[in-house]
Amino acid sequence: MDQTTTFLTILAMGAVSMALKLAPVVFLPGRKLPHWLDISLRHLPVAVLSAMTVQLLAIVDGEVNLQLGNVALWAAIPTVICAALTRSLFWTIAFGMTLVVSLRWMLG
Amino acid sequence: MTEPNDSQKSWLGDVTAGTLVTAPVLMVYTAMGIAFGVLSIQAGLSPLNTVAMSLFVYAGTAQLAGIQLLALGVPPVSIVITTLVINSRFLVMSSALAPLVARFPGWQRFLYGLEITDASFALQISRYSGRPMRKVEAFTINLVGHFVWVAATIAGVVIGGTVTNVERYGLDFGMPAMFIAIMVPLIRTRVHVVVAVTGGLALLFFRLLGFSYWAILAATATAVVAGIAMEQWTRRQPS
Numbered sequence: 001m002d003q004t005t006t007f008l009t010i011l012a013m014g015a016v017s018m019a020l021k022l023a024p025v026v027f028l029p030g031r032k033l034p035h036w037l038d039i040s041l042r043h044l045p046v047a048v049l050s051a052m053t054v055q056l057l058a059i060v061d062g063e064v065n066l067q068l069g070n071v072a073l074w075a076a077i078p079t080v081i082c083a084a085l086t087r088s089l090f091w092t093i094a095f096g097m098t099l100v101v102s103l104r105w106m107l108g
Numbered sequence: 109m110t111e112p113n114d115s116q117k118s119w120l121g122d123v124t125a126g127t128l129v130t131a132p133v134l135m136v137y138t139a140m141g142i143a144f145g146v147l148s149i150q151a152g153l154s155p156l157n158t159v160a161m162s163l164f165v166y167a168g169t170a171q172l173a174g175i176q177l178l179a180l181g182v183p184p185v186s187i188v189i190t191t192l193v194i195n196s197r198f199l200v201m202s203s204a205l206a207p208l209v210a211r212f213p214g215w216q217r218f219l220y221g222l223e224i225t226d227a228s229f230a231l232q233i234s235r236y237s238g239r240p241m242r243k244v245e246a247f248t249i250n251l252v253g254h255f256v257w258v259a260a261t262i263a264g265v266v267i268g269g270t271v272t273n274v275e276r277y278g279l280d281f282g283m284p285a286m287f288i289a290i291m292v293p294l295i296r297t298r299v300h301v302v303v304a305v306t307g308g309l310a311l312l313f314f315r316l317l318g319f320s321y322w323a324i325l326a327a328t329a330t331a332v333v334a335g336i337a338m339e340q341w342t343r344r345q346p347s
Contacts, residue, residue, distance in 0.1 A: 014164025
């Protein structure tokens with residue numbers, strides 16, 4: 001694919017992404033939401049964050065990988081404990097990344 | 109030069125606070141943006157197109173999928189549809205953010221919406237739950253994030269050919285570590301625990317069923333339903 005077609009494809013990808021991000025914040029306020037949607041919104045943050053975390057950790061090359069060799073998956077357990085204890089964005093990320101790098105280094 | 113008045117002071121204060129609160133996110137953006145730039149050049153995209161992707165698409169997963177599909181020569185229509193599916197989660201995140209920005213004028217909600225990412229959503233939904241959003245602070249979080257994302261992409265483009273195997277540096281764990289750091293403090297009741305556990309297990313379930321990018325939405329919906337069911341059930345229990 002030549003770079004011009006690629007550029008036009010990227011613009012279309014951008015338009016789609018922006019539309020998805022924009023539509024609710026632009027159009028929802030001021031509208032009366034149905035009750036079920038209202039209660040759903042309260043649970044959304046934890047629900048979507050949990051699903052995305054597991055997606056990033058347990059899916060390797062498009063397949064579910066729960067094996068011991070999936071270092072990032074198992075490193076998530078101490079990282080959760082670190083998050084609960086420190087409640088700090090900085091320390092949790094720093095701890096988690098250091099742990100993963102160390103484990104990968106030790107396991108070769 | 110005149111002394112800054114109160115509104116200028118609080119404006120500066122919000123810019124500073126916004127930058128500080130998002131600093132850990134910026135580390136992750138830097139790592140991921142560099143990785144994206146490197147991978148994009150290696151996949152054969154021009155430097156200009158690589159930067160355009162970070163500027164216009166501004167969503168890590170969709171960008172990484174995008175460069176792979178572009179490199180494979182997949183038809184543009186399929187690539188755009190894949191982007192739509194991967195990024196459909198932003199509809200969910202934007203809906204959850206909508207009540208927080210409800211008092212902003214329409215054009216400000218428009219500009220705010222352009223800058224929604226997984227990280228900005230996660231950070232702001234936890235920061236502004238139960239207290240009003242500070243507008244300047246929120247826009248600072250958004251703009252600084254986008255700037256660093258594009259700058260890191262440019263850095264990745266520059267070092268492009270010299271780095272191999274970005275995973276060795278633990279960069280891939282930055283994003284999940286950030287989600288964990290933001291999610292764990294949000295879990296305060298037994299219902300929240302149920303929602304979190306269901307979300308994770310449901311994701312695995314839908315992936316095993318063969319869902320690919322839709323799995324996130326399906327798992328999110330399942331977890332929300334589980335949370336509502338659990339709430340109803342606890343309410344009916346005599347305490």
